[in-house]
Amino acid sequence: MIPEIGNFALILALLLAITQGTLPLIGAARGITTWMALAKPVVQGQFVFVLIAFLCLGYSFVSSDFSVLNVARNSNTELPLQYRIAATWGSHEGSLLLWVLMLAGWSIAVSVFSKQLPDDMIARVLGVLGLVSVGFLSFMLLTSNPFDRLLPAAMEGSDLNPLLQDPGMVIHPPMLYMGYVGFSVAFAFAIAALLSGKLDATWARWSRPWTTVAWVFLTFGIMLGSWWAYYELGWGGWWFWDPVENASFMPWLAGTALMHSLAVTEKRGSFKSWTVLLAICTFALCLLGTFLVRSGVLTSVHAFATDPERGVFILGFLFVTVTLSLLLFAWRAPKVGLGGKFDLLSRESMLLANNLLLLVAAASVMLGTLYPLIIDALNLGKISVGPPYFEAVFVPIMTPAIFLIGLGPISRWKQMSLPSLAVRIRWAIGVSVVSAIIVPFYMGEWKPLVSFGLLLAFWIVMSILVSLKHRLSNSGQGNVFVKLAKQSRSFYGMHCAHLGVAVFIIGVTLVNGYETEKDVRMDIGSRVTISEYAFQFNGVSDVVGPNYMSVQGDIDVFKDGEFVRKLYPEKRTYNASGMVMTEAAIDTGIFRDLYVALGEPLANEAWVVRAYHKPFVDWIWFGCLLMSIGGILAVSDRRYRLKIKERSKQFLDKKFTETSQATDSAAKPVSAEGGAALASDTRKV
Amino acid sequence: MKPRHKKLAVITAGVTALGFAAVLVLNAFQSNLVFFFSPTQVMANEAPIGKSFRIGGLVEEGSVNREEGTTVRFAVTDTSEAIQVVYTGILPDLFREGKGVVAQGKLNENGIFVADEVLAKHDENYMPPEAALALEEAAKAQKASLTQ
Numbered sequence: 006m007i008p009e010i011g012n013f014a015l016i017l018a019l020l021l022a023i024t025q026g027t028l029p030l031i032g033a034a035r036g037i038t039t040w041m042a043l044a045k046p047v048v049q050g051q052f053v054f055v056l057i058a059f060l061c062l063g064y065s066f067v068s069s070d071f072s073v074l075n076v077a078r079n080s081n082t083e084l085p086l087q088y089r090i091a092a093t094w095g096s097h098e099g100s101l102l103l104w105v106l107m108l109a110g111w112s113i114a115v116s117v118f119s120k121q122l123p124d125d126m127i128a129r130v131l132g133v134l135g136l137v138s139v140g141f142l143s144f145m146l147l148t149s150n151p152f153d154r155l156l157p158a159a160m161e162g163s164d165l166n167p168l169l170q171d172p173g174m175v176i177h178p179p180m181l182y183m184g185y186v187g188f189s190v191a192f193a194f195a196i197a198a199l200l201s202g203k204l205d206a207t208w209a210r211w212s213r214p215w216t217t218v219a220w221v222f223l224t225f226g227i228m229l230g231s232w233w234a235y236y237e238l239g240w241g242g243w244w245f246w247d248p249v250e251n252a253s254f255m256p257w258l259a260g261t262a263l264m265h266s267l268a269v270t271e272k273r274g275s276f277k278s279w280t281v282l283l284a285i286c287t288f289a290l291c292l293l294g295t296f297l298v299r300s301g302v303l304t305s306v307h308a309f310a311t312d313p314e315r316g317v318f319i320l321g322f323l324f325v326t327v328t329l330s331l332l333l334f335a336w337r338a339p340k341v342g343l344g345g346k347f348d349l350l351s352r353e354s355m356l357l358a359n360n361l362l363l364l365v366a367a368a369s370v371m372l373g374t375l376y377p378l379i380i381d382a383l384n385l386g387k388i389s390v391g392p393p394y395f396e397a398v399f400v401p402i403m404t405p406a407i408f409l410i411g412l413g414p415i416s417r418w419k420q421m422s423l424p425s426l427a428v429r430i431r432w433a434i435g436v437s438v439v440s441a442i443i444v445p446f447y448m449g450e451w452k453p454l455v456s457f458g459l460l461l462a463f464w465i466v467m468s469i470l471v472s473l474k475h476r477l478s479n480s481g482q483g484n485v486f487v488k489l490a491k492q493s494r495s496f497y498g499m500h501c502a503h504l505g506v507a508v509f510i511i512g513v514t515l516v517n518g519y520e521t522e523k524d525v526r527m528d529i530g531s532r533v534t535i536s537e538y539a540f541q542f543n544g545v546s547d548v549v550g551p552n553y554m555s556v557q558g559d560i561d562v563f564k565d566g567e568f569v570r571k572l573y574p575e576k577r578t579y580n581a582s583g584m585v586m587t588e589a590a591i592d593t594g595i596f597r598d599l600y601v602a603l604g605e606p607l608a609n610e611a612w613v614v615r616a617y618h619k620p621f622v623d624w625i626w627f628g629c630l631l632m633s634i635g636g637i638l639a640v641s642d643r644r645y646r647l648k649i650k651e652r653s654k655q656f657l658d659k660k661f662t663e664t665s666q667a668t669d670s671a672a673k674p675v676s677a678e679g680g681a682a683l684a685s686d687t688r689k690v
Numbered sequence: 691m692k693p694r695h696k697k698l699a700v701i702t703a704g705v706t707a708l709g710f711a712a713v714l715v716l717n718a719f720q721s722n723l724v725f726f727f728s729p730t731q732v733m734a735n736e737a738p739i740g741k742s743f744r745i746g747g748l749v750e751e752g753s754v755n756r757e758e759g760t761t762v763r764f765a766v767t768d769t770s771e772a773i774q775v776v777y778t779g780i781l782p783d784l785f786r787e788g789k790g791v792v793a794q795g796k797l798n799e800n801g802i803f804v805a806d807e808v809l810a811k812h813d814e815n816y817m818p819p820e821a822a823l824a825l826e827e828a829a830k831a832q833k834a835s836l837t838q
Binding site for chain 2: 239240349354361365368369372373376386387388389390391393394397398401402524525526576584585586587602604605607613615
């Protein structure tokens with residue numbers, strides 16, 4: 006019964022989404038206020054129905070209803086409760102439902118927080134979001150219904166993939182999806198702007214916080230995924246250039262470009278068409294990511310089933326979305342105008358260059374990800390493109406971009422003279438070069454690549470200091486703290502995010518430069534030494550988990566001969582699926598991680614053991630966290646909050662005058678039309 | 691500089707940069723493509739010597755042999771031909787005799803495949819597409835030779 010209610014709720018949600026995607030858009034084009042006003046209640050209705058569907062699926066998982074195919078495939082009575090809940094979005098179907106739920110949630114957020122927007126703009130934005138929702142809901146209902154029944158019901162479910170039975174995996178997909186779906190809001194704003202022809206700084210100010218929030222979620226989601234891969238996959242890597250990872254990384258690169266380009270559009274009114282194009286591009290890459298991950302063209306942990314129908318549907322959806330948006334862009338963009346002019350040497354041109362570099366990076370990732378798929382699809386053979394390609398391409402492309410991270414905030418809008426820029430940065434350059442040359446000596450061994458990586462990181466840090474100094478010297482009277490308090494949150498947000506990039510680079514550089522990995526045979530009582538640490542293997546014991554049996558190793562860690570702590574790496578065998586999983590044991594520290602994983606058993610109770618020493622590896626994720634925090638700081642800036650307050654006041658005033666006018670003159674025709682619209686709407690539902 | 695010249699300079703710089711990036715990307719791409727060969731193809735000397743490539747198939751039953759330390763020898767078969775593989779390191783959790791496997795590495799002068807990466811994917815019942823392809827090709831070839 007419950008699954009049927011969920012199914013029915015999904016169908017109702019689809020009907021509402023169709024209403025949301027048509028009437029408000031037509032209303033906005035024709036100026037029919039009642040049709041436009043429909044958008045908000047329909048959005049709320051759709052959210053309620055999708056939420057009902059989601060709760061129904063969640064209930065089926067929690068109550069282990071194995072007459073639902075999706076539950077039978079992805080759950081098990083032995084599965085602990087928290088993972089049964091997480092299994093709701095652990096499967097292909099469930100994750101789509103999560104996607105739609107988030108889209109509905111974002112739509113509600115837009116309708117609630119956008120009181121300052123003109124009515125037609127809200128109607129258009131919500132209408133476009135409705136169309137996106139139509140696409141995903143019909144995809145779900147036509148090709149991957151989460152409520153499909155399995156008759157007769159299975160006695161026992163076949164368990165959630167053990168890799169996904171992990172706290173990191175419980176929150177990784179929702180975060181990533183919040184990012185993906187969030188960019189559909191940026192996309193909706195862009196399309197709405199093209200439709201209305203109103204594309205100016207105000208539009209950028211509306212769209213900007215939404216884009217930044219989506220970017221924050223995506224950054225955080227990617228970070229979680231990388232961290233999860235590090236401790237759960239058992240070989241200590243943090244990024245594999247796997248197509249699935251690339252699928253989330255491409256929208257991130259394009260989204261980063263979009264965020265910066267929106268800044269220019271808001272502050273200077275330039276780059277308008279470019280910004281819109283980027284918004285379309287970012288959303289298309291989000292769809293492409295979904296296609297890659299969900300269609301089964303990639304066979305990995307994320308591709309649950311190989312079903313050509315699904316792939317064709319998403320590919321078709323992608324094609325239609327991109328074609329229509331680009332046609333609309335080609336048709337309307339020339340009317341948008343160019344906006345403020347700027348010099349060759351200015352903050353604008355640096356941001357433009359950064360944008361281009363980010364896009365080239367995204368394109369090169371795309372080439373490496375899609376080329377093997379295309380070759381395979383054309384039956385030209387099987388090839389693969391591995392990490393060496395991405396590494397060879399990425400470093401040279403991102404190096405100038407990182408140089409510009411430092412240069413951009415220091416330089417002025419519109420125009421900047423080369424000598425004054427040179428004066429501003431000479432100290433920053435000097436200090437970062439000198440320290441980049443010296444620091445690696447203290448790390449043990451001087452390596453050119455390490456020195457180079459550190460140079461980039463130090464350059465960012467130094468340039469932030471220079472920028473801060475200039476800001477403060479131009480901030481009037483008062484002591485340093487008064488001046489610091491005067492600066493806006495978006496200023497701090499930007500520098501926090503850039504600092505995150507520096508921290509990230511330091512982490513990557515030092516891990517790649519100085520990590521030690523040893524795969525060794527260890528007899529009971531034997532020791533292996535890595536830099537100043539020694540690992541002693543004391544044998545293994547059996548441990549019984551809630552839904553797995555485990556062999557647990559016992560390893561003592563010594564530093565310079567002194568006992569530090571014990572580590573317990575595990576080898577788990579899951580009861581339901583019989584799958585074997587390696588659980589690494591990690592001693593986390595600010596300056597290094599010690600990573601131990603069990604390989605395989607050998608004769609005489611010896612084991613192959615993987616012991617790693619990874620300096621500064623946590624800085625990688627800490628850097629990503631700083632980037633996210635920077636984004637949150639920027640969004641919480643006063644000017645957005647003030648604007649909302651002011652605008653909503655203005656809006657209320659305007660509304661008041663409008664309604665009083667309406668009652669005076671045009672009350673009758675409007676209400677008649679509205680009544681007709683409502684009537685036709687109820688019939689549809 | 692006149693504005694027109696300036697514009698021209700910007701465009702030229704942009705195109706040059708993009709061209710440079712394209713050359714860089716395609717170059718790296720060319721030298722890092724990893725091709726796939728089935729054991730039959732390797733036996734027919736179709737695989738390159740001294741360049742990294744991938745092989746795939748089933749781990750031959752009874753072929754897995756541990757040596758000193760962490761070195762392992764095993765054979766990858768597509769049911770008609772088998773390739774000897776040597777690998778030093780930890781095998782993935784799902785590496786089993788009789789199951790699908792993909793290995794990346796180079797052939798040495800003795801015709802032994804020295805793997806630097808062994809992949810067995812995350813799902814018990816999952817067959818790496820490359821391995822499946824190798825088996826399929828071999829089955830086809832056998833059928834063809836039987837009918838002849």
